[in-house]
Amino acid sequence: MIEKALHGGKAYWALIVVILGVIGVGVATWFYQYHNGLTVTGLNRDVSWGLYIGQLTFFVGVAASAVMLVLPYYLHDYKAFGKMTVLGEFVAIASVIMCVLFVFVDLGKPMRITNVFLHPNPISMMFWDTIVLSGYMLLNILISRVALDAEKKGIAPPKWIKPFIILSIPWAVSIHTVTAFLYAGLVARPFWMTAVMAPRFLASAFAAGPALLMIFALIIRKFTKFDPGEKAINRLSIIITYSMAINVFLILMEVFTAAYSGMPEHLDHFKFLYTGITDANGVTHTQMVPWMWASSILALVSLFILFVPKLRKNHGLLFMACAAVFISLWIDKGFGLMIAGFTPTPTHQIAYYMPTLPEWLIMFGIFGIGAFIITTLYKVALTMRGAVK
């Protein structure tokens, strides 16, 4: 089946070459980082996790969001998602692989990664995150493979796959819940120590993931004969709308709790993000403020487009709304969440962190690997369905 990725037109190969180029730059930069140490990143003694772990968090969410198609399609027999579901599963596979790579490039001693399995610590949430993430990847590979195989033969998927599909639904919820537990259980980080962390992660995931899928669906619809169907597009955009609304609601809950109680150790993280914060020496730090307001404005704009049916049904506007959702949530969760967790520091100092060029290049390299997986898998599925040659 996979051989279908090896035959394609000029545009397909041009895309592959560009993606491979981005991957190549990322890999070369990683070797540079490996040789010189993580000092080449912007990370420091105070902000010790940044862009890489932010991406892990964000893409675990994108991976989990496949459940927003799987659940209606398989559990409620919502047929309109028939063509989209396997595309969602492919995004999930690519995302989990990216997550593993983001952990890998963040390690100080990547060659010792097997120590996690040789000396596992079951009290560590990282241990459980490894288990649920790898399990989720295997489930999605199995399910999408069997579904495509059946589709190719023109028969219904075998019955034995059903329990695996059902299992993948709570499993998807578990990967993002456990990822939230990585942070929410830390007594050292009041910004993260909130019971709303896992629900908020799920809400933002169920907005960002489907938004990305929608972007992919609209693009391939434009350039191929593939059509996910108007009904599926509508339903998916409603899923994005409400997930995004719930996410914004949960963020506002966090803001209220911190602001009304006025507890400095909670409130100061929000000040650092949204208003800037003045340190003991009278210096005001505002490096995160433009990012977070960009995220907030994009969130509001996207919600406006998504909530008005007339606007939402215009595919051009829908595309823009989905892009706004994705970028807004990326800033909030893939960037701000991590940095604000570390700032102010446990000694209540304001640390500085901005990713360096090597960090961005390595991040884009891993995005490239994700794009490569999605492109080739989509190519296989679309060729099989006769949408492309």
Add this chain to the structure above:
Amino acid sequence: MTVDRRKFVKVAGLGMIALAAKPAAELFGKDIEHVPAGTAHKLDVDHPKTAKRWAMVIDTRKCRENPDCDACINACHDVHNVPHFEEKDEIKWIWKESYHHAFSGDDNEYMPHDILHSNVLLLCNHCDDPPCVKVCPPKATFQREDGIVMMDWHRCIGCRYCIAACPYGSRSFNWRDPREGLENKNPNFPTREKGVVEKCTFCDSRLARGQLPACVEVCPHHALTFGDIDDPNSEVREILEQNNTIRRKPSLGTKPQVFYIV
């Protein structure tokens, strides 16, 4: 266990070989530094200092009287080959922080001026319930029976989850090769590699040889007291009974074992 270890050290002088051949946990987790051949007899390896629960009391009054004294910091960092880098790549095992930051939230602007504007010594608290140990994926950081929170630098994968989990900022990561930041290496203590986390060990290797922690031993003002908090007759217990002491962030439930007399 203990006998094996003693025999091993005696037979040794072969510390060098041991360093290469023995698993890291035995080297750092228990006691052996690579002692140069022939000097082992000078160290009291037969009488290691032991305790049920090690703890430290820092008399900040004495530190305030001598604000320019850095004896403990220099001794610790020299003995343990802690490199000197500027802030971004900084590594520190014991250091000074302003009172406001050391006890953030517990200070107030009306307290005695000399206290509010003084510096306080910070180091790993060797918590009784250490959050760093809980989160470490490969158990590279662990707690000994005598309470010391230890690290296996040969097992650490450099994920820095322990740094995220420590509420005291006590842990440092080797962002770059630490050997580049060392002018004079102490041959009796291992240097680290880039990519691993490190922190204060309560001088486990000195305790094993019957010595007090370097910071305690070197302090010219006797501001630091180290001992068994489980022993009612110990000096630390005596000081704790006679003085009002505070700990950093006690409300977090980590039970820090470094006490401060203000």
